[in-house]
Amino acid sequence: MDTEFVLPMIGVEIEEAEIRQWLKGVGETVVAGEPLVAIGTPKVDVELEAPFSGTLKAILVADGNIAAVGAPLAIITRASD
Amino acid sequence: MTASPPSTLDVAGHSIAYRVTGSGAGAAVCIHGFGSDRSVWSFNVPALAAGTTVYALDLPAHGQSSPRLESGSLGELVGVVAGFITALGLSNVQLVGHSLGGAIAIRLAAEHPRLAAALTLVAPAGIGAAGTADLDITFARDFLAMRTPAEAMAVLGRLVARPGQISPTMAADVLEHARAPAVHASLSTLVDNALQRDLSGGQLRAVLEQLAVPIEILWGTDDAITPAAAANGLPASIPVHRVSGAGHLVQMEKSAAVNRVLVAQAAAIRSG
Numbered sequence: 087m088d089t090e091f092v093l094p095m096i097g098v099e100i101e102e103a104e105i106r107q108w109l110k111g112v113g114e115t116v117v118a119g120e121p122l123v124a125i126g127t128p129k130v131d132v133e134l135e136a137p138f139s140g141t142l143k144a145i146l147v148a149d150g151n152i153a154a155v156g157a158p159l160a161i162i163t164r165a166s167d
Numbered sequence: 168m169t170a171s172p173p174s175t176l177d178v179a180g181h182s183i184a185y186r187v188t189g190s191g192a193g194a195a196v197c198i199h200g201f202g203s204d205r206s207v208w209s210f211n212v213p214a215l216a217a218g219t220t221v222y223a224l225d226l227p228a229h230g231q232s233s234p235r236l237e238s239g240s241l242g243e244l245v246g247v248v249a250g251f252i253t254a255l256g257l258s259n260v261q262l263v264g265h266s267l268g269g270a271i272a273i274r275l276a277a278e279h280p281r282l283a284a285a286l287t288l289v290a291p292a293g294i295g296a297a298g299t300a301d302l303d304i305t306f307a308r309d310f311l312a313m314r315t316p317a318e319a320m321a322v323l324g325r326l327v328a329r330p331g332q333i334s335p336t337m338a339a340d341v342l343e344h345a346r347a348p349a350v351h352a353s354l355s356t357l358v359d360n361a362l363q364r365d366l367s368g369g370q371l372r373a374v375l376e377q378l379a380v381p382i383e384i385l386w387g388t389d390d391a392i393t394p395a396a397a398a399n400g401l402p403a404s405i406p407v408h409r410v411s412g413a414g415h416l417v418q419m420e421k422s423a424a425v426n427r428v429l430v431a432q433a434a435a436i437r438s439g
Contacts (some may be wrong), residue, residue: 096221096422097209098188119423129337130327130416132210135423 184231189216200266204230210422228353295397351429387413
C-alpha cells in the first residue's frame with residue numbers, strides 16, 4: 087500500500103524545515119529506523135528515520151525546498167502490505 | 168500535545184524560565200548542559216509529552232533565566248533545580264539530564280530522593296571510572312573564549328558528529344548570549360567550580376551506582392566532550408544505550424533513538 091511519509095512534529099516551536107538531502111533514491115528499499123532524509127532546522131541539521139519499511143516510490147519535496155510540519159515529503163510503498 | 172507559553176518562576180532569588188508541554192499523568196523535568204538552554208530538548212519534548220507533562224527549564228545564566236550565580240558550584244545548581252521542582256509542587260519526576268544537567272540529576276536524586284522517580288541521563292558529566300576522562304574541560308574554556316561567529320561555529324562544531332550540522336543561526340545566538348558580561352562572568356565560575364572542581368574526575372560514579380531509582384543512560388559513540396568510555400564498567404542495573412554516528416548532542420542528532428528510551432521509561436513510571 088502506498089503511504090505518505092509526512093514531516094513529523096520534530097520540535098517545539100519548529101513549524102517547518104528545509105529538505106537538505108534525500109539519503110535514499112526513488113525505487114530504493116527503505117528499512118524502518120534507517121536514516122531517510124536530512125533536514126535543516128534553525129539550530130541543527132538532523133536525519134529523519136523511515137517510520138516503516140518499504141520502497142521509496144516518489145519524492146514530493148526535493149532537496150533545497152522548505153516543507154511545513156505535516157506536509158507529505160514522499161510516498162513509500164509499505165513492505166508488509 | 169499542548170505547549171504553554173514560556174513561564175518564569177522565582178527560585179531562591181533566581182528567575183527561572185521554563186516551558187510546560189503536554190498534560191499527561193507523569194511529570195518529567197529536563198535539565199540542559201553547560202552553555203546550552205532548554206531548546207536542546209526541542210526534538211524530544213513532543214515525543215515525551217504525548218503521555219507526560221514535560222517541564223523544560225533554563226538553568227541560571229542560561230537561556231532566558233537570570234544570569235547571576237553565587238558559587239557556581241554543582242551544589243548550587245542542584246539546589247536551584249530542587250527548588251524549582253518543589254515550587255511547582257512536583258515529586259517523583261522523571262529527571263532528564265544532559266551533560267552537566269545529567270550530573271545535576273544524579274546529585275539531586277541522591278540528596279532529594281522523594282523528588283526523583285527515575286533518571287534518563289544523556290552523556291552525563293562526572294561518572295567516569297577511575298582513570299577515564301570525564302569531560303573535555305578545554306571545550307568549556309574555548310567556549311568562554313569564543314569571540315567571533317567563525318570561532319563559535321568551530322567550537323560548537325565539536326558538539327556534534329558532523330560539524331556542518333550546526334547552523335550559523337544557532338552559533339550566532341549562542342555567541343551573543345555567552346558574551347553578555349553578566350552571563351559570561353557566571354559561566355566562568357561554573358567552569359572553574361561545577362565543571363573543573365566538582366565533575367572532571369568521576370566524582371559522581373559512586374553516587375550514581377548507589378541510587379535506588381531506575382536509570383537509563385544514552386551516549387553518542389562519537390562524543391568528543393564527555394567521551395562515552397566514561398560509562399564503561401557500570402553495573403548491569405544501569406543500562407547504557409550507545410548511539411552510533413552521534414556526538415555530544417545525541418538527543419538532537421539522533422532524536423528518534425533517544426526518544427524511544429525516554430518514552431519507554433516514562434511509560435514504565437506511569438505503570439508504576
